[in-house]
Amino acid sequence: MAISKVVSGPVAALDGVKDDMTLMLGGFGLCGIPEHSIAELVRRGVRNLTCISNNAGVDDFGLGRLLQGRQIRKMISSYVGENEEFERQMLSGELEVDLIPQGSLAERCRAGGAGIPAFYTPAGFGTEVAEGKEVRVFEGKPHILESALTADFAFVKAWKGDAAGNLVFKATARNFNPMMAMAGRITVAEVEELVPEGSLDPNAIHTPGIFVQRIFQGPDYEKRIEQRTVRPQTPQS
Amino acid sequence: MLDKNGIARRIAQEVQNGWYVNLGIGIPTLVANHIPEGLDVEFQSENGILGMGPFPHEGEEDADLINAGKQTITALPGAVFFDSATSFAMIRGRHVQLTVLGAMEVSSNGDIANWKIPGKMVKGMGGAMDLVASAENIIVAMQHTNRAGASKLLDACSLPLTGVACVKRVVTNLAVMDIKDGAFHLVERAPGTSVDDIVSATAGELVVPERVPEMDLS
Numbered sequence: 001m002a003i004s005k006v007v008s009g010p011v012a013a014l015d016g017v018k019d020d021m022t023l024m025l026g027g028f029g030l031c032g033i034p035e036h037s038i039a040e041l042v043r044r045g046v047r048n049l050t051c052i053s054n055n056a057g058v059d060d061f062g063l064g065r066l067l068q069g070r071q072i073r074k075m076i077s078s079y080v081g082e083n084e085e086f087e088r089q090m091l092s093g094e095l096e097v098d099l100i101p102q103g104s105l106a107e108r109c110r111a112g113g114a115g116i117p118a119f120y121t122p123a124g125f126g127t128e129v130a131e132g133k134e135v136r137v138f139e140g141k142p143h144i145l146e147s148a149l150t151a152d153f154a155f156v157k158a159w160k161g162d163a164a165g166n167l168v169f170k171a172t173a174r175n176f177n178p179m180m181a182m183a184g185r186i187t188v189a190e191v192e193e194l195v196p197e198g199s200l201d202p203n204a205i206h207t208p209g210i211f212v213q214r215i216f217q218g219p220d221y222e223k224r225i226e227q228r229t230v231r232p233q234t235p236q237s
Numbered sequence: 238m239l240d241k242n243g244i245a246r247r248i249a250q251e252v253q254n255g256w257y258v259n260l261g262i263g264i265p266t267l268v269a270n271h272i273p274e275g276l277d278v279e280f281q282s283e284n285g286i287l288g289m290g291p292f293p294h295e296g297e298e299d300a301d302l303i304n305a306g307k308q309t310i311t312a313l314p315g316a317v318f319f320d321s322a323t324s325f326a327m328i329r330g331r332h333v334q335l336t337v338l339g340a341m342e343v344s345s346n347g348d349i350a351n352w353k354i355p356g357k358m359v360k361g362m363g364g365a366m367d368l369v370a371s372a373e374n375i376i377v378a379m380q381h382t383n384r385a386g387a388s389k390l391l392d393a394c395s396l397p398l399t400g401v402a403c404v405k406r407v408v409t410n411l412a413v414m415d416i417k418d419g420a421f422h423l424v425e426r427a428p429g430t431s432v433d434d435i436v437s438a439t440a441g442e443l444v445v446p447e448r449v450p451e452m453d454l455s
Contacts, residue, residue, distance in 0.1 A: 028284045028285070028303075028305075028307075028321070029284075029303065029307040030300075030307075031284070031300065031301060031303050031307070032301065054321070077361060078361050078362060078363050078364070079360060079361035079362070079363035080359070080360060080361050081360035081361065082307075087359065090359060091356070091359070097359075099359070099361045099362065101362055101363075101364065101365075101366035101367045102283065102321065102325065102362070102363050102364040102366075102367060103283075103321075103322075103324075103325030103328060103329060103364060103366075103367030104366075104367065105321075106320070106321035106322040106324070106325055107322055107325065109322075110322040121329065121367075121370075122329070122370040122371055123329070123366045123367040123370040123371070124366045124370065125370060125400075125401065126348075126398060126400070126401035127366065127397065127398045127399060127400065127401075128353075128397050128398075129362075129366060159301075169318075169320075170301045171286075171299065171301040171302040171312070171318050172282075172284050172285045172286055172301060172302055172303055172304075172318060173300075173301040174285055174318055174319065174320050175284055175285050175320065175321050176320070176321050177320070178320040178322075179320060179321065179322050206320075223300035223301070224300065225298060225300045225303075225309060226303070226307040227303070227306060227307045227308040227309065228298055228308075228309055229292045229308040229309050229310075230292050230293055230294060230295045230297075230298065230309070231291055231292040231293070231294060233294055233295065
């Protein structure tokens with residue numbers, strides 16, 4: 001028997017989340033975000049949070065809901081368009097924002113979970129991102145030193161998971177979730193379907209359960225689409 | 238002068254058989270619609286897909302399947318999904334042969350600015366800094382001038398940089414230009430556009446050869 005990580009729901013899963021904590025939240029745009037954990041953060045009213053997430057949601061969904069309630073003190077992200085309240089809080093100075101290149105963000109989370117304290121990358125050399133960072137030349141090309149990121153809690157969303165915390169993601173909803181799962185001191189995985197132990201193919205698991213401390217099945221995912229783009233139906237022959 | 242699709246069509250001519258290509262948001266996205274028949278090309282979207290297909294038919298949209306512009310897409314047979322760290326390993330590790338992206342400004346030494354207007358617009362760089370820092374082949378797709386009519390091709394960018402000395406080729410509504418030796422080099426002009434039109438719309442140093450052919454978009 002594997003170690004069971006199953007908890008009853010978001011209330012139990014977020015036990016111990018406090019003001020001033022650093023949180024990681026998976027997702028790209030609104031795709032693959034931990035909807036139920038975000039709703040529970042709103043309900044608990046924790047404040048002064050540092051949130052590490054590629055994006056900041058939209059005004060009324062995703063991390064936008066935490067911004068509306070002024071629960072976030074600092075955001076670490078790569079792209080924050082599509083959110084007016086975010087832009088307002090940032091330009092007025094209410095919200096501290098650290099914008100970092102998307103690949104560096106992904107790698108900093110991966111490094112945090114993999115026990116690598118820092119790494120060199122060419123991304124951002126010669127830009128604002130490089131300010132105050134060590135520069136070193138490898139094979140004739142300048143690189144900047146980026147440090148690992150970890151979090152008190154990481155919240156990830158998967159398609160399927162089992163009691164052991166093994167996770168399988170669907171399509172592009174995988175995005176930042178696997179690296180953030182690795183980098184959380186406590187990683188909470190919410191899944192669309194909690195499947196019986198032994199029913200996931202061990203060859204096809206994306207995130208091994210060792211990276212997950214708590215798992216629950218979330219009901220009724222909204223899965224809002226940010227940009228609904230379609231092509232015309234081809235006429236039936 | 239070209240419209241957005243014209244710019245995309247001209248850039249599509251640069252794509253070679255067997256290439257993996259990353260397309261940015263805006264005009265670059267349109268390039269996928271103009272790839273010549275018979276070319277084997279795979280599109281990478283940095284949020285985690287190789288083998289990106291066209292937009293879905295109405296009713297077949299999947300919230301879990303989007304591109305880096307957060308638009309609903311489809312996956313072609315043979316497509317693969319992966320996480321963001323793996324995605325940028327493909328980009329940083331130079332496994333992607335061509336990157337096409339938009340810009341607010343490009344300089345004559347190949348610097349690009351496209352992520353921030355201080356005090357006004359701060360959306361973030363997304364994956365652009367990783368892409369421009371590593372890609373071997375970077376083509377910028379943009380309008381030659383901004384909405385106020387000012388040239389976007391300068392000797393030095395005025396906006397915060399996304400990357401330094403990285404852009405090799407620029408395709409605008411007026412011209413194709415290569416960047417080398419600290420100058421823009423005029424390669425082709427858009428249909429119905431004169432060399433004088435291009436010279437007057439280019440603020441950065443522009444080298445004009447004796448003969449400047451018109452683009453062949455047929």
